[in-house]
Amino acid sequence: MLKIGPYSFHSRLLLGTGKFPDFDTQKKAVEASETDILTFAVRRMNIFEPDQPNFLEKIDVKKYTLLPNTAGAKTAEEAVRIAKLAKASGLCDMIKVEVIGCDKTLLPDPVETLRASEMLLAEGFIVLPYTSDDVLLAKRLEELGCHAIMPGASPIGTGLGIVNPLNIHYIIEQAKVPVIVDAGIGVPSDAAKAMELGADGVLLNTAVSGAQDAVKMAQAMKHAVWAGRGGFEAGRIPKKLHANASSPLEGMSVL
Numbered sequence: 001m002l003k004i005g006p007y008s009f010h011s012r013l014l015l016g017t018g019k020f021p022d023f024d025t026q027k028k029a030v031e032a033s034e035t036d037i038l039t040f041a042v043r044r045m046n047i048f049e050p051d052q053p054n055f056l057e058k059i060d061v062k063k064y065t066l067l068p069n070t071a072g073a074k075t076a077e078e079a080v081r082i083a084k085l086a087k088a089s090g091l092c093d094m095i096k097v098e099v100i101g102c103d104k105t106l107l108p109d110p111v112e113t114l115r116a117s118e119m120l121l122a123e124g125f126i127v128l129p130y131t132s133d134d135v136l137l138a139k140r141l142e143e144l145g146c147h148a149i150m151p152g153a154s155p156i157g158t159g160l161g162i163v164n165p166l167n168i169h170y171i172i173e174q175a176k177v178p179v180i181v182d183a184g185i186g187v188p189s190d191a192a193k194a195m196e197l198g199a200d201g202v203l204l205n206t207a208v209s210g211a212q213d214a215v216k217m218a219q220a221m222k223h224a225v226w227a228g229r230g231g232f233e234a235g236r237i238p239k240k241l242h243a244n245a246s247s248p249l250e251g252m253s254v255l
Ligand SMILES: CC(=O)[C@@H](O)[C@H](O)COP(=O)(O)O
Pocket: 016, 071, 098, 130, 155, 156, 157, 158, 159, 182, 183, 184, 185, 203, 204, 205, 206, 207
């Protein structure tokens, strides 16, 4: 089970809902992923205009926990405003803090992310900040009281996978709250790698929504997250610098 604050989830795969070619594909991919948590930008939702088209309209949203995110915010104050809007509209009290500091790399602004997280914790939110893979920033966010830490594997939408596995390892090693690797996942092996490193979950969007067969990729990601977690829990063999025969010859007679 993935536990975030007071909430528990069966699936360790969190899925973003943007950039699907059409609503049917989005629906089928979401179902194929067997995710429990769907994330979306509050700014894209007509939360106070129920008559307007809803970008999740084909999805039975009752089956999922909707995790709003503050995409579009460039300052802590903007992120807090967006989070309050989500809460006021009756959405979950969890918020994924996303304060982007650079339009080119879409990397998160560390100072504003920290400030936003502090302000949202003071307001009683369950706070999940999207952060870079900076080890000490992750520690500071946890010390503030954040309920999960979401380090990026690589920049959003790049599909580059985990560019700094050592940092992700350090973040996981020191964390006492769930670590969810978020952004930059390209293929199922990237998701499996994150889980093998000991991540508690993986959040991805583009790898599925942009795949040639989004539904198949959603299914593959589900299996990858499951397999990676299994590998982590099973405990990998230590890496060795020298060979060690799989069928030892000691004690066997020479033919
Ligand atoms: C921080 C952020 O916005 C990510 O959650 C994004 O939604 C997913 O990133 P990818 O599209 O790279 O998977």
